[in-house]
Amino acid sequence: MVAPRARRINIPLRHVALMCGGMLFALLANVTYLQALDSERLNEDPRNQRTMIARFESPRGRILLRDGTVIATSRKARNATYRYRRIYPGGPLYAAITGHFSLYGTGTGGVEQAEEALLSGNDPRVKVRGLVDGTRGGATLRLTVDRGAQRAAYDGLRATGKPGAVVAIDPRTGAILAMVSLPSYDPNLYTSFDAAGLDRVDKRLRGDPADPLLNRAIQRNYPPGSTFKIVTSAAALDSGRYDLDTRVSAPKSFRLPGTGTYLRNSGGAACGGGALPLLQAFRLSCNTPFAKIGVDLGHDALRERAEAFGFDTDDLEVPMPVARSVYPPVLDDAQTAMSALGQFDVRATPLMIAMIAAAVANDGSLMRPHLVDEVSLVDGTVIDVTEPSPYRRALGAEEAERLTEMMIAVTGRGGTGTAAAVRGVKVAGKTGTAENAVQGEDHAVFGGFAPAASPRIAVGVLVEGGGPGGRVAAPIARAVIEAFLGGQAE
Template sequence: MNKPLRRVAVCFLALVLAVMGRATWIQFFRADTYASDPHNPRVALARYSQPLGNILVDGAPVTGSAKTGRNLAYKRTYTDGPLYAPITGFSSQIYGSTQLEGVYSKVLDGSDPRLAKPADTLMKKRPKAGDVSTTVDARVQKAGYAALKGKSGAAVALDPDTGKVLSVVSTPSYDPGAFAGSAPADQAAWEKLEKDKNKPNVNRAMRQSLAPGSPFKLVVAAAALTDAPGTYPDIDTRTDADSPYPLPGTSISLPNEDPNAPCKDATLRVALQYSCNNVFGKVANTVGQDKIQQMAEKFGFNTDKLDIPVRAGKSVYPTGMDRASEAMSGIGQYDDLATPLQMAMVTSAIANDGTLMKPMTVDKLTDGSGNSIQDFPPTEYSKPVTPAVARSLQSAMQTVVKSGTGTGAQIPGLTVGAKTGTAQNGVNNSGTPYAWFVSYAKNSQGHKVAVASIVQQADAARAEVSGSSLAGPVATAMMKAALQ
């Protein structure tokens, strides 16, 4: 063989070896990656080749499957889609999956290896899809959704004893079934949803963090009673708080919403009862941001890894503040941010005598025959405060309902505690304030529920925005549904 021919032969041999190496790499080391790639059409063909499993509420499916007559043989359907969308998310042949549909996609499409039976493996058959059982209480979900109808807002209800999520409401909502398929109508529905200025596809209950306003005063009060017992030995000790409170290092004073409220030197109980800004600005400066940060983080702030199992948005207590900002942060303003889920967690821990249970939306996964393949027992998240401090805060919150800013939340036959609030929105409060209401209720059998609700009603007159009048009825309806 002459030299040029030998060089060509070597070159071709190298190319053959490269192709063989590449094929080996793909088949043996990258097979799983390509098999699960959402852009691989075989993934979608397999996923929608049979009816999907269901997401259950109170043991009944709120999802389903329908034949399409296309290559993707089945598509997802939803019962009361807008009602449960903040929980289920969507499963779309084009746009993928979110929320529980996404987290448990392998269970719902039958590809989870725990679903396979020996016969399935032998016949190389895709197992029957499994189901996802949620902790949601349909009565509470419907009550919250009805109360928020026509408003922009959200609400979350928790069982303080277990951490079970009883309700996740976000309005305005959307119908996930409108774009579950791959027809032109589905694409048009998706584009309309994406362009909607009201953003119905945003999960306001779990993924939108806003200024918490006065409900954050519960966290500050918890820090004061826990970390400054010498200055604040109990909920009924008078504080040394001028009204209005001069913000340190500035010529500005922090006023109260009601100038006639008895806020000067008020006790923590009275300060919560009348939502006295001066007291909590003073308390925040006295306790200090480091202690308040530690308390806030025990309640769930400053983590971006809260999975219930869908990952929640981050709630923030800021650091590195000057004294004036520290005081403003003490009333839930400055750079404080919280989701309704986070504020429900604060109330839940207080209602549960200081123990915060980790929120959970799913209690069981089952196979196609209803047999459990995984159970999710309640787990403790933290112990932010002692039982004594928690009961003091419970007592103060009950005072808010009996004779303070939350009297509208009184429910015959139930013990109710609450904290109302409004939070400034926009630069120099240029936007309509947010109305907040956090509460808990207990019946005579000892069953409890904790609720946080927010209304972001952009078309409301500023003078009409209050936590008690706008967000309070939402929480009250959900507490009644849970316990009556």
């Protein structure tokens, strides 16, 4: 039997034991939380030097063009802390595609960020293989990009001295053949291990009003201007009320319904004497007849057709996320008339402009655009190949055939897109000059494909503040088409 004094002594001991037990439980619970639930946040914390060092312990996977040209690789670094350094041999030419990898992660996007798990080797398929055979390093990504088309797009856009973007697609597969955004930057500026210098570079580029870190090809949308007349024409042909030889009214001005505002054709003149066939109105890019067609078809018909081409969706990744192309949800007749011309609040990424052309080129079937062709391990074993897949049924095959004829007329004699014509090759296209209320200077736009009879490339060009699309954007498209087809076997 325990004496009363002993029982009094045991009471504080029990309290201490309970307190110690509670503290031990709290300690074990916190350790479990940190290791099992919060480890990802700690690993991503830029103050975690161990994680930062681990990123450079083994070579990161290479990024190659379709012909094997290396545009991103890792080399041994002359640094006591970091073993490998990222190198970008192409510099600004491929920056919109690669993005960059630095001390602080994958920066402004690009393939480096979108395919981080594969390139770092953290993808289970890569990691398991490394555990089995002892190899170290990330997977190699072979892209769909064509070197000649990319160079032509970059040089052509740079020659304008204006910001903008160019995208080229294989309409049969959705493979992205070129993706350029200007102004660009050199990703090698971000590969330094000098933290202070890296901060200065990042602040300078992020503070640059020209926004060189922005991928305009997929991260910004613009008024597409008259290139949207492809969508309007698709809706008109599908309605059964219009055909290529249907005569449409084309006065020099058209009063927008319910307003006192008058819409005019380019130059303020009537098209075709005030009335002409639909094909000719398209070839000359007349505004008043297409505004009238928009009102006649109605907002719902135009919106439905725009959505068929991929407007108003957020499901597109290439693998980088793509900004939404927009067709306004609710419009009155005046706004519908302007939207039929690719104005008012209609917005499209340069990628979407290329996709519109690609859908027509592929008999109305729009393929899902993609940048990565195949993924392979360090030993060359291919673990993934991208299979072309349909993305949208934009229009019927018959409508696509008739639209192709209309687009061929644009680049032919007397059309607005003759500057896109290629000797010996029929090019189908559509010019656009998009009003831009923000900057006050019209954007130059062009969308087209070639060869018209058996398309292998579709191109979208947008030059910010470039002016007439037929004069500024069309020659860039021609250069890209020539570069690509010149390097392809017929």
